[in-house]
Amino acid sequence: MLPPISGVSGISASPGVSGGAKPAGFGDAITKGLDSVANIEAKADGLVSSMAAGKNVQISDVMAATSKANLGMSIVNEIRTRGLEAYQSIINTQV
Amino acid sequence: MTVHGPFSSIDISNTGLGYNKYWLDTIAHNIANVNTQTTPGQAPFRARIVEAMPLDTNTSLGGGIAVSDVVDQADDPAMMFDPGNPLADGTGYVQGPVVDLAEQMGNLILASRSYQANMTVFKEARDALQVTTTLGRG
Numbered sequence: 001m002l003p004p005i006s007g008v009s010g011i012s013a014s015p016g017v018s019g020g021a022k023p024a025g026f027g028d029a030i031t032k033g034l035d036s037v038a039n040i041e042a043k044a045d046g047l048v049s050s051m052a053a054g055k056n057v058q059i060s061d062v063m064a065a066t067s068k069a070n071l072g073m074s075i076v077n078e079i080r081t082r083g084l085e086a087y088q089s090i091i092n093t094q095v
Numbered sequence: 096m097t098v099h100g101p102f103s104s105i106d107i108s109n110t111g112l113g114y115n116k117y118w119l120d121t122i123a124h125n126i127a128n129v130n131t132q133t134t135p136g137q138a139p140f141r142a143r144i145v146e147a148m149p150l151d152t153n154t155s156l157g158g159g160i161a162v163s164d165v166v167d168q169a170d171d172p173a174m175m176f177d178p179g180n181p182l183a184d185g186t187g188y189v190q191g192p193v194v195d196l197a198e199q200m201g202n203l204i205l206a207s208r209s210y211q212a213n214m215t216v217f218k219e220a221r222d223a224l225q226v227t228t229t230l231g232r233g
Contacts, residue, residue, distance in 0.1 A: 060112035060217075067221050068102050074228045075101075082231050 026083050033076040041069040103156060104220035110150060110159030111213035117162050118145050118206040125199050128192055134182045135174065135190045141167035142194035168193050 044065035051057040100106075121143045131140040144166050151158030170193050178187035 058113055058116065060109050060116065064102075064105050064109040064217070067105060067217075071102070071221065071224050071228070074225065078228045078231055085233070 030076065030080055030083070033079065037069065037072040037076055040065070040072050044069040101224065102220075105217060105224075107157070107159040108213045108216040108220065110161060112210060112217065114145075114147060114160045114162060115206050115210040115213060118202070119210065121145050121165065122199055122203050122206060125194050126196065126203075129194055129196050129199070131192045132175075132180070132182050133172075133190045133192075135184045135188055137190070139172035139190050140192035140194065141169075142192075142199065144168055 044062070047057055047062045047065050051059070051062050125142040128140045128142075133139050145162055146164040146166065148161050148163030149157065149159075150161050172193050173191035174188045175191055176187055177183055177189050180189045182189045
């Protein structure tokens with residue numbers, strides 16, 4: 001059985017930004033998202049294990065849990081991609 | 096159960112799937128016992144009837160459905176004259192089950208169609224959420 005995805009260690013907010021408030025921390029947001037997805041996945045994992053072990057588990061509950069885990073992962077991944085795109089467009093700014 | 100969240104439609108249709116699965120199981124039990132005879136005077140086999148209960152009716156969204164109770168059908172059992180039957184009483188009668196096969200077949204269609212309807216809601220909710228995640232793509 002695969003271990004649940006554990007949250008990545010937070011990407012530290014860039015220290016080079018001077019002045020103004022400390023940025024909210026995109027890395028922290030992604031880490032939080034991954035943590036909550038890991039929780040959902042752990043639940044789904046437990047249900048799948050129970051079903052495979054022949055315990056009395058509703059198939060629809062397993063499917064709901066796995067669908068939620070899948071959707072949660074998609075959402076976090078999309079947000080990561082959007083954030084990365086924003087970063088890339090700033091990095092590629094011509095000066 | 097609080098179901099306000101991104102996956103509430105999945106959770107609610109899941110309760111519908113669970114309820115209709117329970118209903119199907121009950122119908123299977125009733126149809127399996129459609130020939131269960133007993134000696135008059137003993138408790139006859141009685142068809143189980145599932146009663147539904149809506150969940151979270153005091154919230155704006157609602158929370159789906161649950162089984163509130165399972166009751167026995169309350170009709171009189173049919174008496175059949177069958178003196179050769181080992182279950183027959185002194186007068187030669189055996190007691191039939193309290194279950195109407197035609198009614199159970201009708202319920203079977205209802206239960207399986209309800210299950211499919213909830214499955215459709217589940218799939219549509221999942222697909223809608225999946226497509227929503229792609230909204231941000233440029």
